[in-house]
Amino acid sequence: MRRKAEEEARRTTEESAMQMAEKALRKEKESLKAEEEARKKEEERRIAEEEERKKAEERARKAEEERRRVEEERRKAEEERRKAEEEELSRKREQYEREFSQLRVLASTGTLVLIFAHELQALIEDMEEMITNFASILERLSGKEQKDHNHTLKSFGNRTEMIKELGEFLGLTIGRESRLEKKEWVLLPIVESVFRPFRWYRENYGVDYYDTLPDNLRTPRMYRSELVSVLHNLMSNAFKAVKGEQDRRIEVTGFEEDDVVHIWFLDSGEGLDRSLREEVFEPFESYSEPDLRFGAGTGLGLKIVRDIVKSYDGDVRFIDAPDDWKTCVEVTLPKR
Amino acid sequence: MRIKTVYLDDDDEELIKYERKFEEDGWAKNRFEIITINAQREVRDLMGQVERENPELILIDFDLSKPKNDVLIGISGAPLSTALRERLPEVPTVLFTRRDLFKIEQYSSRVLSSLDEIIYKSDVFKGDVGPLDFLYELAIGFEKLRNAKSKHWNGLLEMIKVPEGDHDTLKLSNPPITAGGEWSVSESADWIRNTLLEYPGILCDPIHAATFLGISEVPFLSDPIQEFFSEARYSGVFKPSEGRWWKSKLQEIAESIMEENERDLLPYEGFPLAWERIEKTKIERSKCVFSGESPAEWVCYILKKPVMIKYSLSYRPDSRPTVMDEARVSFEAIRTSNDVNDDLFDPTGQEMLVEIRGMPKKMRGDDIGD
Numbered sequence: 001m002r003r004k005a006e007e008e009a010r011r012t013t014e015e016s017a018m019q020m021a022e023k024a025l026r027k028e029k030e031s032l033k034a035e036e037e038a039r040k041k042e043e044e045r046r047i048a049e050e051e052e053r054k055k056a057e058e059r060a061r062k063a064e065e066e067r068r069r070v071e072e073e074r075r076k077a078e079e080e081r082r083k084a085e086e087e088e089l090s091r092k093r094e095q096y097e098r099e100f101s102q103l104r105v106l107a108s109t110g111t112l113v114l115i116f117a118h119e120l121q122a123l124i125e126d127m128e129e130m131i132t133n134f135a136s137i138l139e140r141l142s143g144k145e146q147k148d149h150n151h152t153l154k155s156f157g158n159r160t161e162m163i164k165e166l167g168e169f170l171g172l173t174i175g176r177e178s179r180l181e182k183k184e185w186v187l188l189p190i191v192e193s194v195f196r197p198f199r200w201y202r203e204n205y206g207v208d209y210y211d212t213l214p215d216n217l218r219t220p221r222m223y224r225s226e227l228v229s230v231l232h233n234l235m236s237n238a239f240k241a242v243k244g245e246q247d248r249r250i251e252v253t254g255f256e257e258d259d260v261v262h263i264w265f266l267d268s269g270e271g272l273d274r275s276l277r278e279e280v281f282e283p284f285e286s287y288s289e290p291d292l293r294f295g296a297g298t299g300l301g302l303k304i305v306r307d308i309v310k311s312y313d314g315d316v317r318f319i320d321a322p323d324d325w326k327t328c329v330e331v332t333l334p335k336r
Numbered sequence: 337m338r339i340k341t342v343y344l345d346d347d348d349e350e351l352i353k354y355e356r357k358f359e360e361d362g363w364a365k366n367r368f369e370i371i372t373i374n375a376q377r378e379v380r381d382l383m384g385q386v387e388r389e390n391p392e393l394i395l396i397d398f399d400l401s402k403p404k405n406d407v408l409i410g411i412s413g414a415p416l417s418t419a420l421r422e423r424l425p426e427v428p429t430v431l432f433t434r435r436d437l438f439k440i441e442q443y444s445s446r447v448l449s450s451l452d453e454i455i456y457k458s459d460v461f462k463g464d465v466g467p468l469d470f471l472y473e474l475a476i477g478f479e480k481l482r483n484a485k486s487k488h489w490n491g492l493l494e495m496i497k498v499p500e501g502d503h504d505t506l507k508l509s510n511p512p513i514t515a516g517g518e519w520s521v522s523e524s525a526d527w528i529r530n531t532l533l534e535y536p537g538i539l540c541d542p543i544h545a546a547t548f549l550g551i552s553e554v555p556f557l558s559d560p561i562q563e564f565f566s567e568a569r570y571s572g573v574f575k576p577s578e579g580r581w582w583k584s585k586l587q588e589i590a591e592s593i594m595e596e597n598e599r600d601l602l603p604y605e606g607f608p609l610a611w612e613r614i615e616k617t618k619i620e621r622s623k624c625v626f627s628g629e630s631p632a633e634w635v636c637y638i639l640k641k642p643v644m645i646k647y648s649l650s651y652r653p654d655s656r657p658t659v660m661d662e663a664r665v666s667f668e669a670i671r672t673s674n675d676v677n678d679d680l681f682d683p684t685g686q687e688m689l690v691e692i693r694g695m696p697k698k699m700r701g702d703d704i705g706d
Contacts, residue, residue: 121437125458132463167437186674216671216693 127160166197173228182221188213191252194231198239207242210251217254219261220335226308233301234265234329241269263331271326277318281306338369339475342391346375346402363465367472376404383423393475394420395432418450426521428452428478469577477573481521492519496572501584505538508659529574537660539570539580543635547642548586550604550631552620565589604631626668636666638673649685667692
């Protein structure tokens, strides 16, 4: 009985142990399964990460390649720009060297001009004395002889006056006040002073000249020497343009609009081809015939005019001429 | 009377040339005795020689840089004139020089301080006796001052031939009288020429005189009017060829023909009425250079033309005595002249310049906020 009970107990214990072992085994299996799943997930995550890393690396590689390409393009563009700049600088250097060379020549003539002016003044005084003496000699001659010589005397007197006026006009340009004092100049009297030396040519060449500037039109603050230089160049061009033409008319007019002063030089000459409207402002580009009276045409006149007006934020250009005119050069000068 | 004139130059050819010209000129030969001196020697020797000549007028060339026999005075005509003024203060000294072809010569005030005038060689002997007459009047004026019986105030008044009524006014014009009541020749000459005759107020030039009377310059200078106002004409020393008139005498003479109602008016209104009434002819009124209206009662300092006071602004171009007429500039000059200096207007005037410059010509008064 006891053995039976012991047997029962042993059997119960063994069953219990079996159950426990089975349970443990089942748990073990479950654990292994969970581990396997976790490992799989880990593997999947790792693979995903690896793929992501590879993608990121690819993106970075591509970005780097793009950056390098852009950099290369930029470098090339920079190189091209630099080359273009160097070429432009080289071109400008050549241009400035030519201009400076011209200016050096002009500047070096300054002393000569003063000596020349001194001697010319002495000559003018002698000429004036001769005119006075000649006139008194003429009075003693017969009427016919007087008539014959009066023409010479008149011509001589006119030339003398003309040289004096040209000298005075030059003084307007080079005088101290003209170079050192910036002022809002009333245009009309300045244009009149610029025209004065031309009036001999107007009479001799039969040019009709009209000055229709408003009497109170003023420039912005600027040096008179520069204004005179602008006006003289344009006036001289206008006279050159009409000389020898059947229709010989020049008009200087102007107005103010929206705080910008407009000055127009109109002439009835041949006119300028549209295609040359910008080209003529290039230095040393001269399209005028050599002229012994109004200058040989250095090709710097319009360039100088443009440089001056640009320095005051203005401009000079050929615009379509109003009816009845062939050329219209417009100077614009902003007042503010 | 011939004026003993010493002419200093560094160029023998110039000395010979102008000596000949003075001698050959019909008008000049009876009025000037020319003594030429080449300036190229020691300053002391030169001064001594000039003094020994006892000149009544000195002409000096500005540029004395041409050596003679390798001798160079080493100074220009300007400092030489200063040295001469110290030694011969009662002798007028004139810079007699060549004009610059460019007309840009500008002598500093220091250079001009010892000079009584600048005369350009080319302006003399051109058929017009004006410059020679000027030199003659200058020398005669100095001579009269030198020989004045009295060097006191009354003696100076005699030289100027001042109307009695102006004696007190003249004292307000800064005459160069010392504390002891005396005057010197050079200072008095300078005051008469550069204050009394220069600024309108006590004396008037033709345009100021005409405008004071309310008429234009042409009828003022006509024979009948000149004859009528002959007693007002200045006849003292240094009288300018274009004439000067005592303002007080102009008024006195003008009032002599005015009726009571005309005397109630100002001279520029009353005189033309009185003249027209008596002469039975129209007389041209002084016309405002800006508006064209008459009568204009002031003269524009820049344009030297009549202007109505309401169309002008006060201007300060010089330090004239307050007893003289104020300088005023017309709106017309402000609009159209490059000779106007904006800095010489008072602050109120300066504020108006932009508006005036934008005005159309001959604008009527109704449009201006006066």
